[in-house]
Amino acid sequence: MAVRRLLDGLYLGSGYLSALFLVAIAVTIVAQIVGRFFGVAVDSTESAGFCLAASTFLGLAYTFRHDGHIRVTLLVRLASGPLGKLTELWAVGFCAAGMAYMAYWAGDQVYFSFTFGEKSKGLLAIPLWIPQSAMALGTGILTIALVDEFISILLGRTPSYVENSTALFQGEND
Known part of the structure; x- marks a missing residue:
């Protein structure tokens, strides 16, 4: 039970981080709009792109x-x-191997x-390992979720994506 709570917390935390990066996209876009209104150039393209990638990958497992x-x-x-x-x-199993x-x-x-100290090519020159970490973390957490699911199926449990399904697996199409 403790491991199940820990894993579910990991997936939920990853989902929350994903949502946080969506909010960060909105904040950077609003900052750019407000900056234009006051004659200040705010380049949000690169940071919004990094936040989009982080949101996408961190939201995979959840x-x-x-x-x-x-x-x-x-x-x-x-x-x-x-x-x-x-x-x-x-x-x-095939998905877990691919994600691993x-x-x-x-x-x-x-x-x-x-x-090697690589930096982004934009105005902010962000160290690339920072946005890349979100991709690595997100794919790592999805790998854990897939292995978790594999073990659950192996033990005879119903997969979580079937339990949480809204239509396809609940007899609607039988």
């Missing part, structure tokens, strides 16, 4: 756990019993950007 991702369920719906479970395991690969290389990119 969205996955709450059935917000688009899933093609044609094969999963046709398979039932042990074959259905194997199909779910294959799909989630992406998380590794995103972390590698952060490491080398930090090591």
Whole structure:
């Protein structure tokens, strides 16, 4: 139970961080508009782009756990019993492996950007490892969520994205 609460807290915290970066986009855009009104140039393009990337990647795990991702369920719906479970395991396992690969290389990119002191090319010259960290963290948390889901399916539990589904898996299309 403690591990479940910890993981759910991780996914929820990641969702909150994602929302925080959406607010940061709005703040930077409003700052640019207000700056123009007073004759001050505020370049929000780059920072808004970094916030968008952070919001996107940090929101992945929370969205996955709450059935917000688009899933093609044609094969999963046709398979039932042990074959259905194997199909779910294959799909989630394949995604987990892909995300683990992406998380590794995103972390590698952060490491080398930090090591070499790379900076963005815009007016602010932000160290690139800072916005890249959000991508690495987001893909890492999604990898954890996928492995968590894989283990749940393996143990015979209903996947969270099925429990939280609003239509497709609740008998509406049976």
